[in-house]
Amino acid sequence: MYDCEDCIRRLDQLVDKELSPPEVEEIHVHLDECGDCTKRYRFQEGLKRLVKVSYQEQKAPDALRERLRQQLGA
Template sequence: MYDCENCVRRLDQLVDKELSGPEVEEVHLHLGACGDCTRRYRFQEGLKRLIRVSGSERAPDALRERLREQLKA
């Protein structure tokens, strides 16, 4: 039977969508029965999302123009 330790060990891969179908099913089976792991999972997902949206700078227009010239040459 799947326990919390097993589940926590796979949370990185779960939030990164790196588990196979059957593995995802297994983890979710545990998550469905374990509130603590579920909250931990949502928290980790939230953190990953936060990291993704935090740095959303766009390249300066001048750089874009320079590169367009460079790539045309």
Template structure:
């Protein structure tokens, strides 16, 4: 552990970068910086864990299919709205 104590400005910068870090959109140098910061900063690590958990839940939810009955009701409602708009 480094003796560096992150300040608020550091954290705001890293909190923005955490999203890119989770999405693997940073180069290796930036990834290393984020990892070091997360090792040193408990509050940012907690926010990282929360973001990662939410991302995993959303990904899992997006892989499920809606039941056929629900899909049909949504199609019907979309069609009704389209008709109302075109008759507008």
């Protein structure tokens, strides 16, 4: 049985989907009964999502894309 410490130690891997299925199952057993860890998990997940959307607005300039297309024959 995971306690809060086990859970917190694995939170990065959980949000990054790097845990094995049995570990995911075990951690969810803990999350189901621990409001504090669940909140912590949601927060970490939310932060990861925020980082992703914050950066994905950056796109390569069209001129560069066109140049590379010609170079690669794509």
